[in-house]
Amino acid sequence: MKYYDPFILPFTIGLYFIFTFLVVKYAIWIFRLPKPDLIKIGKGFFTVKTFSATKEVFMESLLHRKVFKVNPVLGYMHMSLAMGWFLLILFGKIGTLSFSQDFFNPVHYAIFFKFFEPEDPHFFYSKTYYFLMDTFLLFILTGVGLAVFKRFRSKIFGLKKTTKTKLGDKFALSALWLIFPFRLLAESFTSGLHHSGHYLTGSLGIFFAGFLPLEMLVYPSWWAYSLALGVFFVALPFSRYTHIPTEMFLIFLRNYGIKTGNEFSGFSQAEILSCSRCGICIDKCQLTVAGCENAQPVYFLQDLRNNELTPELAMNCLQCGRCEEFCPVGIDIKKLRLIPRNELTSDNADFGYLPAAETRKAEVVFFAGCMTHLTPGIKKAMKNILDQAEIDYWFLDEDGGVCCGRPLILAGEMDSARQLIDYNRKLIFDSGAKILVTSCPICLKVFKKEYHLDVEILHHSEFILRLVEQGQIRLNKQLTRIAYHDPCELGRGSGIYDEPRNLINKTGTLVGSETEREQALCCGNSLGSFRLSAAHADHIMKDALDSLSTGNPDILATSCPLCKKTFSKAGKIPVKDIAELTAEAMSSNKDSIPEKKDFPEKNMDFAECRVCELEEEII
Amino acid sequence: METPENNKTRFGFGLTKGRQIDYDANDKKLCRFVVENEPSLLLCIGCGGCTATCTAAGFTDFNFRKLHHLLRRGEVFNLEKSMKNCMLCGKCKLVCPRGVNTRNVIFSLKRAFKMTDFSKTQ
Ligand code: SF4
Ligand code: SF4
Ligand code: SF4
Ligand code: SF4
Numbered sequence: 001m002k003y004y005d006p007f008i009l010p011f012t013i014g015l016y017f018i019f020t021f022l023v024v025k026y027a028i029w030i031f032r033l034p035k036p037d038l039i040k041i042g043k044g045f046f047t048v049k050t051f052s053a054t055k056e057v058f059m060e061s062l063l064h065r066k067v068f069k070v071n072p073v074l075g076y077m078h079m080s081l082a083m084g085w086f087l088l089i090l091f092g093k094i095g096t097l098s099f100s101q102d103f104f105n106p107v108h109y110a111i112f113f114k115f116f117e118p119e120d121p122h123f124f125y126s127k128t129y130y131f132l133m134d135t136f137l138l139f140i141l142t143g144v145g146l147a148v149f150k151r152f153r154s155k156i157f158g159l160k161k162t163t164k165t166k167l168g169d170k171f172a173l174s175a176l177w178l179i180f181p182f183r184l185l186a187e188s189f190t191s192g193l194h195h196s197g198h199y200l201t202g203s204l205g206i207f208f209a210g211f212l213p214l215e216m217l218v219y220p221s222w223w224a225y226s227l228a229l230g231v232f233f234v235a236l237p238f239s240r241y242t243h244i245p246t247e248m249f250l251i252f253l254r255n256y257g258i259k260t261g262n263e264f265s266g267f268s269q270a271e272i273l274s275c276s277r278c279g280i281c282i283d284k285c286q287l288t289v290a291g292c293e294n295a296q297p298v299y300f301l302q303d304l305r306n307n308e309l310t311p312e313l314a315m316n317c318l319q320c321g322r323c324e325e326f327c328p329v330g331i332d333i334k335k336l337r338l339i340p341r342n343e344l345t346s347d348n349a350d351f352g353y354l355p356a357a358e359t360r361k362a363e364v365v366f367f368a369g370c371m372t373h374l375t376p377g378i379k380k381a382m383k384n385i386l387d388q389a390e391i392d393y394w395f396l397d398e399d400g401g402v403c404c405g406r407p408l409i410l411a412g413e414m415d416s417a418r419q420l421i422d423y424n425r426k427l428i429f430d431s432g433a434k435i436l437v438t439s440c441p442i443c444l445k446v447f448k449k450e451y452h453l454d455v456e457i458l459h460h461s462e463f464i465l466r467l468v469e470q471g472q473i474r475l476n477k478q479l480t481r482i483a484y485h486d487p488c489e490l491g492r493g494s495g496i497y498d499e500p501r502n503l504i505n506k507t508g509t510l511v512g513s514e515t516e517r518e519q520a521l522c523c524g525n526s527l528g529s530f531r532l533s534a535a536h537a538d539h540i541m542k543d544a545l546d547s548l549s550t551g552n553p554d555i556l557a558t559s560c561p562l563c564k565k566t567f568s569k570a571g572k573i574p575v576k577d578i579a580e581l582t583a584e585a586m587s588s589n590k591d592s593i594p595e596k597k598d599f600p601e602k603n604m605d606f607a608e609c610r611v612c613e614l615e616e617e618i619i
Numbered sequence: 620m621e622t623p624e625n626n627k628t629r630f631g632f633g634l635t636k637g638r639q640i641d642y643d644a645n646d647k648k649l650c651r652f653v654v655e656n657e658p659s660l661l662l663c664i665g666c667g668g669c670t671a672t673c674t675a676a677g678f679t680d681f682n683f684r685k686l687h688h689l690l691r692r693g694e695v696f697n698l699e700k701s702m703k704n705c706m707l708c709g710k711c712k713l714v715c716p717r718g719v720n721t722r723n724v725i726f727s728l729k730r731a732f733k734m735t736d737f738s739k740t741q
Contacts, residue, residue: 311730315723345729350703353678370674370708400674403706411707411726420706527709530726533659534718565713 003116007223008108010230015107018233022245025237029249029266037258037267044256053255057248062086066328070280077150078278080143082244088136091129099123111229114187115222120196134200137187140180148177172239175232182228186221189214243276247329250274260335262342262414271331275301281323281333286522289543290536292316297323297333304336312531314340318540319410319528320488325518334528341412349416354402354423359430362394365455367424367447369440370403371561377576378439378561381583385464388586389472394431396424406446407527417450425451437463439579441490441560442527448494459490461500461559461578468506468582475585480508482581483553485544485567486520487560500559500578507585511551521547523558525566541566549573557581645693649731653690656727662717663687669711669721675704683711683721690728699732 030041044050059065062083068075092110097103099121109116120130184201191197192205193214208214236242250270258267281297282288288296295316303309317337324333366386372378386393402424405417428436428451435456438444447457458466467473482504490496497517504510515521524532524540532540545567548556558564559578567575576584654660669683676682681704689698702725711721 315726344733345726346733348703349705351706353675353704355678370710371713374672374710374713400677403674403708405706407707407709407722411722413707525713527722530720530723533720562713 003106003109005112005115005222007115007219007226008112009226010223011111011226011233012108012230014230014233018236021237026249029269032266032269033258034261034265037253037265040256040258041253049255049257050252053252056251056255060251060328061244061248064328066330067278067280070326070328073146074150074278074280077143077146078276080139081147084136084140084143088133088140091132091136095123095126095129095133098125098129112222112226114190114201118190118194118196120194130198134198134202137180137184138200141184144177144180166239168235168238169240172232172235172241175228175235176241178228179225179232182221182225186218186225189218189221193218240275240277242273243329246270247274247276250329254330260332262339264339268336268339271336272301272304274329275331276329277302278328280326280328284326285323286318286320286524286540286543287316287532290524290532290539292532292536297327297331300333300337301331304340309340311340311344314344315529316531317528318488318522318524318526318532320522320526321492322488322519322522325492338410338412341410342414343412345411345413347413347415349408349413349419351402351416351419351423357423357427359427360394361432362392363433364391364393364435364437365396365428365431365433366393367396367401367404367428367436367438367440367443369397369438369443369561370401371442371565372439373397373400375561375564375577378564378579381577381579382439382460384583385467385473385579385586389467391467391472393437394433396427396431404440404443404446405450406442409446409450410528411530417446421446421450425453428453428455435463439561439577441487441493441496442562445489445493459494459496459499459559461490461503462496464579464582465499465503468503473582473586475506475582477506478508478585480555481511481551481553482508482555482557483511483513483548483551484516485523485548485556485558485563486517487558487563488520488522488526490559491520492518500557503578503582504557507581508555511553514547514550515544523560523563523566525562527562537566541570545570545572555581640692640694642693646695647693649695649698649728650690650693652731653724653727656730657720657723659718659720660687660724663715663719664717666716668714668716669719672710672714674708674710675706679704681705683725686728687724698728702728702732 030038033041062079064075064078064082067078089110092113096105096110096113099117100109120126123129184204187197187201188204188208189212190205191201192207192209192212195205196202197205205214232241236244250267253267253270260268260271275298277298279298285296295313300309300313300317303313314337317334319334319337321334324331327333364386366382368379368382372382383395403420404424405420408414408417408420433455435458436447436453437458437460438447439460441459444457444459447453451457464473468475484501484504486492486497486500490500501510521544522540523544524537529537545556549572553573556567556573556575557578558567558575561577564575564577567573663684665684665688667684670676670685673682679701681701686698686701689695705725707722707725709722712719715721
């Protein structure tokens with residue numbers, strides 16, 4: 001056989017193994033997709049979607065654009081490995097085709113070209129070819145060097161912590177680290193013997209020839225290279241490196257419009273295995289600030305993959321969505337976090353006791369929400385504003401009302417939530433209103449996503465801004481310096497960032513803070529987390545407050561009653577809702593001095609310390 | 620748990636079922652499970668803040684303070700049914716002066732009732 005030598009066997013076997021394995025696995029996932037998703041694939045396959053998926057694969061899986069954005073050094077590491085290897089294979093193949101003029105030369109011929117043609121034969125563009133091959137190898141080796149360095153010193157990557165490895169990963173990892181140094185050695189040894197090679201392998205060859213018995217080392221080094229490749233390929237499906245092929249698969253599915261559902265499916269499987277364990281989410285998730293170990297998305301996904309997920313971990317997530325904003329793979333972590341929750345409860349609440357409530361006809365329905373009822377200042381301000389603007393409105397839950405259903409959804413109880421949704425939905429529908437306004441971003445999101453209402457759904461910040469712009473209320477700008485906290489559910493949850501800011505600029509001066517908009521921090525009191533103790537939540541709140549205070553503001557503004565209540569507890573700075581600021585600016589005189597005393601002096605730390613003690617006693 | 624069936628009217632007098640607490644018959648396993656999952660329950664001082672704010676308590680005789688008392692005593696016979704009234708809205712958690720994570724208490728109970736270990740207490 002022309003292109004054969006026994007040392008290629010580990011590589012070839014590994015390659016065929018991984019190829020078969022992945023094809024079978026992906027076929028099973030596709031088979032497990034729900035029917036509507038399969039139809040989406042069928043419809044999208046011969047359209048531009050396939051093309052854009054290919055483009056995305058190139059940008060994300062090879063260039064790692066998103067990792068670059070978050071962290072350039074980490075991005076370079078990923079890119080040099082992925083892109084470098086891809087180029088090495090691509091140009092290697094082109095080179096062999098150009099040389100052998102045989103389109104069907106076997107795969108390993110390109111990989112081990114130097115072994116089969118040690119004398120660097122000449123062919124079309126061969127000079128460029130040898131130069132490029134050395135360059136790509138060097139490119140990859142810098143990436144490997146960084147990876148090794150990262151294992152031991154993760155600080156230079158700006159990451160506080162790096163992910164832990166399991167045994168299967170260690171195998172694949174060591175193989176991956178060894179592949180390219182072995183290639184370098186094998187090619188250098190061969191070059192040294194045959195006086196060939198370009199700037200890298202050539203000079204190293206001369207160097208090694210000076211003091212090493214190259215005849216004896218050449219052949220074993222090719223074996224080592226092939227073995228490293230083979231081991232890597234065989235270990236890949238059982239290690240974190242499955243993410244490399246799986247992410248590409250995921251990108252295609254996503255481009256056909258498939259989304260994470262309420263149950264585990266082939267798609268969520270692909271998402272779980274696509275996590276590259278880059279560790280970006282560890283620093284971005286505020287559970288880290290709270291001191292919760294091993295609760296961040298990367299660990300959650302790892303436990304899901306290993307079927308080791310504990311109820312504690314399933315319930316410990318704020319659902320703030322910060323991780324998703326940074327995750328380079330774009331995994332729908334929030335949604336995945338909810339699926340196991342559903343498996344923990346029976347989801348059989350019974351709200352048959354709710355009375356048949358009366359509706360009132362009105363132009364606008366105002367739904368304050370449970371949390372607003374616990375912050376009466378917002379309620380009062382809203383009434384003030386609506387009256388002043390002479391709106392024909394109905395305050396739906398003036399006497400308490402019924403929960404919007406979102407807290408139940410966050411507990412994974414979709415069916416139970418449905419009952420509440422249907423109840424409120426009927427009330428809103430019967431009122432004949434055209435606009436539904438709510439003060440609570442938590443309600444806002446569920447109104448938009450689950451209520452399927454035929455009315456315009458607005459958060460009060462949007463509605464108030466509209467009233468101001470239409471001249472229905474007039475505001476006096478004051479001298480107050482105001483920092484704004486983006487509530488998770490309003491910002492990342494519903495994409496509303498500008499309306500509250502515009503309003504603030506009409507009532508005072510907006511000062512920026514460290515973490516804003518998409519990167520905003522969670523206040524820590526989210527309804528998404530069931531496990532977080534009061535003490536842990538407090539850490540998160542204090543950390544967020546510090547970051548918000550960087551501009552030294554007089555007042556902290558927010559547009560969520562829950563955030564307001566949480567931050568007020570610290571007693572550091574007056575916290576006001578957008579509605580309250582507006583109501584004040586409506587009545588106040590120009591240039592009035594900001595009030596500073598209407599916030600509690602003391603916080604309630606005594607209760608939280610006791611929780612820590614008790615937890616220690618019990619566990 | 621006083622339900623209408625417990626009060627039978629005879630000759631114009633209400634007969635209430637005995638309210639003796641029989642600790643031997645009561646089941647504290649559930650309570651242990653919940654406390655293990657949510658230790659902050661032990662901080663409760665029974666102030667009733669949670670109950671005053673609870674939406675479900677406005678319509679039914681379910682409320683968190685009562686639920687906690689019954690759970691502690693091990694009188695868990697009607698708990699599963701009454702718990703279905705809770706909307707998990709979290710108002711109780713927000714007003715609690717002791718930082719009791721009430722939502723997780725209720726969720727832990729829901730979990731317990733789904734698990735076979737506790738099914739005989741239903
Ligand atoms: S979840 Fe996303 S950000 Fe976190 S480790 Fe995985 S890929 Fe990275
Ligand atoms: S949603 Fe928030 S709390 Fe949950 S894992 Fe993501 S960053 Fe962490
Ligand atoms: S508000 Fe808190 S301390 Fe008071 S009864 Fe309810 S759970 Fe107990
Ligand atoms: S979470 Fe349940 S117990 Fe607490 S206030 Fe809401 S309905 Fe009542």
